[in-house]
Amino acid sequence: MSELTDLYQEVVLDHGKRPRNFGPLEGATHRAEGLNPLCGDRITVFAKLEDGALREARFEGSGCAISKASASVMTGAVKGKTPAEIDALFDRFHRLVTEGPAPGDEEALGKLAVFSGVHDYPTRVKCASLAWHALRAALAGQGVPVSTE
Numbered sequence: 001m002s003e004l005t006d007l008y009q010e011v012v013l014d015h016g017k018r019p020r021n022f023g024p025l026e027g028a029t030h031r032a033e034g035l036n037p038l039c040g041d042r043i044t045v046f047a048k049l050e051d052g053a054l055r056e057a058r059f060e061g062s063g064c065a066i067s068k069a070s071a072s073v074m075t076g077a078v079k080g081k082t083p084a085e086i087d088a089l090f091d092r093f094h095r096l097v098t099e100g101p102a103p104g105d106e107e108a109l110g111k112l113a114v115f116s117g118v119h120d121y122p123t124r125v126k127c128a129s130l131a132w133h134a135l136r137a138a139l140a141g142q143g144v145p146v147s148t149e
């Protein structure tokens with residue numbers, strides 16, 4: 001367990017400091033802003049949907065290391081997936097951060113599985129989920145900002 005916790009801290013520090021897929025996305029078909037007032041996280045997610053699958057996702061904004069790391073890993077993990085697959089992935093991810101790891105998580109979630117570390121810090125669940133809420137709102141075509149509150 002401590003190994004996973006170390007990996008979690010490593011990923012959060014690395015992706016929080018040097019987020020991947022950071023910046024505007026040219027030719028984005030969908031976008032939505034996510035706000036987490038409790039922590040002050042504010043993230044805009046851009047998505048390019050083509051032939052029913054997500055070709056690319058990027059994000060910008062500011063927030064704590066966990067919210068940025070989660071957005072950074074998420075934008076890589078959802079590439080090539082359909083909105084239905086992204087919903088299923090989020091369900092599993094959300095269960096992981098709220099209830100803790102379950103069998104099969106590592107195969108299903110890949111790098112996202114390190115966020116099981118969030119499970120020990122309930123106040124961080126919203127930070128870790130923010131980019132997901134924004135992405136799903138973007139894909140659902142809701143133009144209004146989403147808030148975790």
Ligand code: ZN
Nearest residue numbers: 039041064127
């Ligand atoms: Zn946060």
